Amino acid sequence: MPYTPHTQTEIKQMLEVIGLEKEEQLFDSVPSSLKIDSLDIENGLDEFTTFEKFKTLASKNVTDKTIFLGGGYYDHIVPSAVDALSGRAEFYTAYTPYQAEASQGTLQVLYEYQSLVCKLTGMDVSNASMYDGATALAEAALMAVRISKKNKILIDGGVNPTYIKVVQTYLSFRDINVEIIPLRGDCSDFETIESKIDESVGGFLFQNPNFLGSLNSYEKIIEKVHENKAIAVMSVYAVSLGVLKDPSSMGVDIVTAEGQCLGNYLSFGGPSFGLLATKQSFIRDLPGRIIGKTLDKDDKEIFVLTMQAREQHIRRHRATSNICSNQNLLALRSTIFLSLLGKEGFEELASLCHSKSEYLKKKLASLKDVEIFNKGETFNEFVIKTPLSATKLLEEMSKKGFYAGINLGKFFETFENAILVSVTEKRTKEEMDSFVETLEQILGEQL
Known part of the structure; x- marks a missing residue:
């Protein structure tokens, strides 16, 4: 839909119909103390320059880290x-x-x-x-x-x-x-x-x-x-x-x-x-x-x-x-x-999320300084606790290329050292093994 501004002739005709001489009179009801003389807005950009500007802004986004975030939003495959x-x-x-x-x-x-x-x-x-x-x-x-x-x-x-x-x-x-x-x-x-x-x-x-x-x-x-x-x-x-x-x-x-x-x-x-x-x-x-x-x-x-x-x-x-x-x-x-997945495909998707989560949970449970907080069954998410603060641990994991989980200290008292870890079908064995090795390394260096 094109944006077609009014011409000066059209504006004058519309103002005449409603009995006004200039556009500013449309805003007479606004107190003068609330009005401004001008806006400090730069001139518009051409199409090419605009795209380049947005490309520069987009390049600041970090999109190459391995995601173990969950808590309501999940990193799934989209066909x-x-x-x-x-x-x-x-x-x-x-x-x-x-x-x-x-x-x-x-x-x-x-x-x-x-x-x-x-x-x-x-x-x-x-x-x-x-x-x-x-x-x-x-x-x-x-x-x-x-x-x-x-x-x-x-x-x-x-x-x-x-x-x-x-x-x-x-x-x-x-x-x-x-x-x-x-x-x-x-x-x-x-x-x-x-x-x-x-x-x-x-x-x-x-x-x-x-x-x-x-x-x-x-x-x-x-x-x-x-x-x-x-x-x-x-x-x-x-x-x-x-x-x-x-x-x-x-x-x-x-x-x-x-x-x-x-x-x-x-x-x-x-x-x-x-x-x-x-x-x-x-x-x-x-x-x-x-x-x-x-x-x-x-x-x-x-x-x-x-x-x-x-x-x-x-x-x-x-x-x-x-x-x-x-x-x-x-x-x-x-x-x-x-519709693409169908009943069997959807069941396989859920099964992969569960089985991969169980694999990672078992690997993490074997580490000396990691406690699995969940005592019963889980689906694809679980909580780990370590002697290191969740804020510090997540910061160090991020430096190594992992969004390692959600800091539960932001939601619950006494959970300052707890992280909610999520696993989906996208995570590979290599990624999960690397996650465990990196976590163990960081704990060894920081404690």
């Missing part, structure tokens, strides 16, 4: 076909599909996305995506309050700390009581959780695997939640569902997840998208866009936006959410990604 297909103009430039007759391609893709999310989670219905995993969980908490008609939410301490902050922010402007139940070691404190669940609780939010990478069994807790007519909400690492029991079979009511791991790059922290799926009986409380399939007047199969309960479409006090968009392009990428 080339995902870029090729999602980059097609009809997808890449598509906007909100309000006009069904002109948006069948986009609508069908989102319908297929919803179907794949339901297959992945075992749930009945999914929306067309959320902004990210954190806001998806926050919207699920609001769903739990609406469905249960109770204003108390319990959050397990194993939920990603950044997600917890987003949930707290969302709920802070509502009359909703939020209580966080700290972990016991690396696992949920089931005894305390069970004692806290009573008839006043509207929803219980938990994450499996949890933020520290540990796996827990929540079936008994979910039974207690349902006995008290509350809603069980689970945040999950989507790739883990290739080998773990799906949330539906555990009795979960609402499932959320971060979608970056499904065919999207790390991209320095974004953009991303969130998954949100639930039971058929709760579809009227599902926020965001929902794509449905129906027949037109000629009995041809078509796809449409349906059950739109956003503020733009109905009276505000009846809206289920104020979320006014979704992440079409990134959800499209995940649809292509899942």
Whole structure:
């Protein structure tokens, strides 16, 4: 779309229509104390110079280090076909599909996305995506309050700390009581959780695997939640569902997840998208866009936006959410990604993440100054503790070419020497062996 500025003649004509002599009069309502005479902005650059400037800036990015970072965002393989297909103009430039007759391609893709999310989670219905995993969980908490008609939410301490902050922010402007139940070691404190669940609780939010990478069994807790007519909400690492029991079979009511791991790059922290799926009986409380399939007047199969309960479409006090968009392009990428892998490919992906993580964990456990904090099973992440501060260790590992993990001291007290290490299918045996050798060398030099 070209930018076509108005000519001086056109500006004069428009000002005459509204009874003004000069453009400055349009801003008479702005106090003079807030106005400035001019902006110190350099002249524009030509196209070639602009590209060179951006190339220089881009060269400052460090892109050649081996990544063992996780905690919600993961370094997975993205097949080339995902870029090729999602980059097609009809997808890449598509906007909100309000006009069904002109948006069948986009609508069908989102319908297929919803179907794949339901297959992945075992749930009945999914929306067309959320902004990210954190806001998806926050919207699920609001769903739990609406469905249960109770204003108390319990959050397990194993939920990603950044997600917890987003949930707290969302709920802070509502009359909703939020209580966080700290972990016991690396696992949920089931005894305390069970004692806290009573008839006043509207929803219980938990994450499996949890933020520290540990796996827990929540079936008994979910039974207690349902006995008290509350809603069980689970945040999950989507790739883990290739080998773990799906949330539906555990009795979960609402499932959320971060979608970056499904065919999207790390991209320095974004953009991303969130998954949100639930039971058929709760579809009227599902926020965001929902794509449905129906027949037109000629009995041809078509796809449409349906059950739109956003503020733009109905009276505000009846809206289920104020979320006014979704992440079409990134959800499209995940649809292509899942379709390319298929059921067996996705299971293999999850299995590789788990087996490689176990290999590295075993190697690290053999080192004299390394303690594996997780006492139970993990999927692809685990916590290591060393006598060296996490800040110092990560700094030294970075010098050697590794993003070695996440400094947990930034999230939890008494974790100053703890690092969350993540392993995906991308990591080779050579990279992991080098990681262990480098870590051992640094500890030997620094201690």
